[in-house]
Amino acid sequence: MxxxxxxxxxxxxxxxxxxxxxxxxxxxxxxxxxxxxxxxxxxxxxxxxxxxxxxxxxPTQANPVAAQQLPSTVPSIQRWNPAAGEPGFTLDAESRIVADGASDDAARRLAEDLTPAGRPVTADADHDRPGDIVLRTGDTGIADAESYRITVTDRLTITADSPAGMAHGTQTVLQWLRQSTTLPGGTAEDWPxxxxxxxxxxxxxxxxxxxxxxxxxxxxxxxxxxxxxxxxxxxxxxxxxxxxxxxxxxxxxxxxxxxxxxxxxxxxxxxxxxxxxxxxxxxxxxxxxxxxxxxxxxxxxxxxxxxxxxxxxxxxxxxxxxxxxxxxxxxxxxxxxxxxxxxxxxxxxxxxxxxxxxxxxxxxxxxxxxxxxxxxxxxxxxxxxxxxxxxxxxxxxxxxxxxxxxxxxxxxxxxxxxxxxxxxxxxxxxxxxxxxxxxxxxxxxxxxxxxxxxxxxxxxxxxxxxxxxxxxxxxxxxxxxxxxxxxxxxxxxxxxxxxxxxxxxxxxxxxxxxxxxxxxxxxxxxxxxxxxxxxxxxxxxxxxxxxxxxxxxx
CATH class of the missing domain: 3.20.20.80 (Glycosidases)
Known part of the structure; x- marks a missing residue:
C-alpha cells in the first residue's frame, strides 16, 4: 500500500x-x-x-486469535480455544453445507460465496457427515445478540441464536476457507x-x-x-x-x-x-x-x-x-x-x-x-x-x-x-x-x-x-x-x-x-x-x- x-x-x-x-x-x-x-x-x-x-x-479487552495454524480474520475473533487431539476440518470436493430450516438462507448465500472463491459446495442436504459445514440455530452461551460459535472437528459447525450472528459466522468461515481448506480443531467464540x-x-x-x-x-x-x-x-x-x-x-x-x-x-x-x-x-x-x-x-x-x-x-x-x-x-x-x-x-x-x-x-x-x-x-x-x-x-x-x-x-x-x-x-x-x-x-x-x-x-x-x-x-x-x-x-x-x-x-x-x-x-x-x-x-x-x-x- x-x-x-x-x-x-x-x-x-x-x-x-x-x-x-x-x-x-x-x-x-x-x-x-x-x-x-x-x-x-x-x-x-x-x-x-x-x-x-x-x-x-x-488496552482494549480484545483477545485476537493466536497463530495455532488458524487463518487470519478481519476483524479478529474474540476467542479461540484450540482442541488438542481433534482431527481438524478439511474442505474437499465432497463437502456440503447442511442447515436447519432457520439457517437455509445463510447456507445458500455461503454456498454462493464459496464457489467463486474456488470452493464449490451445495446447500441441499439433510444430515451432516465428516467434511460438511453445518449451520445450526442455538444458544451460543454468549450474552450478545450478534454472537456466534464455530466448532472445528471433522465437521465445521456454526452455531448462532440470531440471523445476525449466523451472518457473521458464515463470513468468518468464508475468510478462513478462502485462505486454507484445512483448519485445526478447536472452538471460536465471537461477539462485537x-x-x-x-x-x-x-x-x-x-x-x-x-x-x-x-x-x-x-x-x-x-x-x-x-x-x-x-x-x-x-x-x-x-x-x-x-x-x-x-x-x-x-x-x-x-x-x-x-x-x-x-x-x-x-x-x-x-x-x-x-x-x-x-x-x-x-x-x-x-x-x-x-x-x-x-x-x-x-x-x-x-x-x-x-x-x-x-x-x-x-x-x-x-x-x-x-x-x-x-x-x-x-x-x-x-x-x-x-x-x-x-x-x-x-x-x-x-x-x-x-x-x-x-x-x-x-x-x-x-x-x-x-x-x-x-x-x-x-x-x-x-x-x-x-x-x-x-x-x-x-x-x-x-x-x-x-x-x-x-x-x-x-x-x-x-x-x-x-x-x-x-x-x-x-x-x-x-x-x-x-x-x-x-x-x-x-x-x-x-x-x-x-x-x-x-x-x-x-x-x-x-x-x-x-x-x-x-x-x-x-x-x-x-x-x-x-x-x-x-x-x-x-x-x-x-x-x-x-x-x-x-x-x-x-x-x-x-x-x-x-x-x-x-x-x-x-x-x-x-x-x-x-x-x-x-x-x-x-x-x-x-x-x-x-x-x-x-x-x-x-
Missing amino acids: AHLESFDPTVPYNVRRFRGLTGSIGGVPESSSHFGRRIRRAAVCFAAATTWAAVHIP NYRERGLMLDTGREFFPVGWVKARIRDAAYLRMNMVQLHLSDTQGFRLASTSHPEITSPEHYSAEDIRDILDYARSYGIEIVPEIDMPSHMNAILAEHQDLVLRPARTTTEDAARDNMLAGGIGGKIDLTNPAAYRLISDILHEFVPMFPGRYWHLGCDEYVSDYTRYPQLSDYATTTFGPGATPGDVIIGFANWAADIVESFGKTPRVWNDGFDHPGLLTPKPELVVQYWSASAGGLPWLPGGRTPEEFTRAGHPILNAAFTPTYFTTGGTAAAVNAPPELLWVWDPGLFVDGQRLPDSERSLLRGSMLFLWCDDPTAMTPEQIVSPLRTRLAVMAQQLWAGTGGIGYPDFVGRTGAVGWP
Whole structure:
C-alpha cells in the first residue's frame, strides 16, 4: 500500500502525525489561505489531543486469535480455544453445507460465496457427515445478540441464536476457507464490542450505481459490520424517484425497484440500511423547484457568502422553517419514503442549518411567536426535529440526527428518543473546536449516541475537507470512545455509546470516480471494523495490513 512506503514502526505514530501537521496538512501549506491556516491550527490541536488520548487509552479487552495454524480474520475473533487431539476440518470436493430450516438462507448465500472463491459446495442436504459445514440455530452461551460459535472437528459447525450472528459466522468461515481448506480443531467464540458498526455513502452528492452500492454493502458484511447509511439527498441531487413531488427527483436516481434490490441484497447479508434525507439544510436539489421556500438572510457579506458556500451548499440549500408550506413539503416527502425502508431507523439530518442567527431575524420572530416568550432561534431547529421525529415514529421507526443542529440552547429540548450522531464539537466553526453541546450533554438527556468524529471517521473525496483526511494509521490509534473534542463519556453513560461508522463524503463529486474511491475506502473500512468489533489492542498496524491482504475482499 502506498501509504506504508515511508512507514517507520520505530517512531510512535502520533509523533509522526504531529510532526507532519506542524509542517503541512494534506497539501495545505503554512502560508495558505486564512481558512487553510485555521484548519491547520485546529488540526494541530486535534493531533495533540489525540496523541495524549492515545497514550492514556487503556488496552482494549480484545483477545485476537493466536497463530495455532488458524487463518487470519478481519476483524479478529474474540476467542479461540484450540482442541488438542481433534482431527481438524478439511474442505474437499465432497463437502456440503447442511442447515436447519432457520439457517437455509445463510447456507445458500455461503454456498454462493464459496464457489467463486474456488470452493464449490451445495446447500441441499439433510444430515451432516465428516467434511460438511453445518449451520445450526442455538444458544451460543454468549450474552450478545450478534454472537456466534464455530466448532472445528471433522465437521465445521456454526452455531448462532440470531440471523445476525449466523451472518457473521458464515463470513468468518468464508475468510478462513478462502485462505486454507484445512483448519485445526478447536472452538471460536465471537461477539462485537459495539452494537453499531457501519459505513455511510454520500450518494446525494456523487451518484453511485446500484452495483457499486451493493459491492460496498458486501464489503461491510465481509467485515462483520451491520449497518450501511445511505445519504440520499444533498446539494447535487435527490436520489429517490418521488411520485408525490416528481419535480425534486434528480436525473440520476434510484427507482423503487432499485431500492428493493439494494434492500434485499443488504438483508441477505445481515446489513441494515439507514436512509437519510437531509433536512432542513442541504436541500438544494429539493428546493431548486421550490424557490419560494428558500430561507434567505437579511444580510450577506463576502465572508457570510463564503461560509454559506462552504458549509451547506449556499443559501439555496436551507428551507424556510417559518413558512407553513415548508412543513407540508417535508411531510409529503417523509410520508412517501419512510415506509419504503423496512429498517428500524430514519435519519433526518438536522445539521448545518444556521450558525449566525443574527442574519435571520425572521427565525427569532417565529420562535417567540410559536414557542413563547424567551424562545430563541435555536428552538426552531429543535421544534422541527421533534415534529419530524413524530412522523418517523408514526411508522414505528427511530429517528436519527447529526448533533450540531442542537448547539444553540433555548426553551425546547430534543426528544430523548433521537439517536445522535456526534461529528462536531463546534457551534458553527471548525469541528474540533469547542462551543457546542458536548457528547455527555446528549447522553445525560438520555440520547443514544454514535461517535461520528470528523477526524478520523470521515473520508472526503474532494473539496476543502479532503485536506484533512486522516490516514488509516490515525484511525488505528484512535478508539471509538474518543470523541472529536477529545472527551469520553463517563462510565455511567458509556452504555449509550452505540459505536461508529466510516463516513464517505463527496463534497466535490468530480474529484474521484466510484472506482477510484474503492481502495482508500476499503483500507479505512477494515480498520474501522477492527476498532468496533474487537479493538486494536495487541496488534500492530503493519501486522494488520498483512492480515487484510491475506483475507482479501469478496
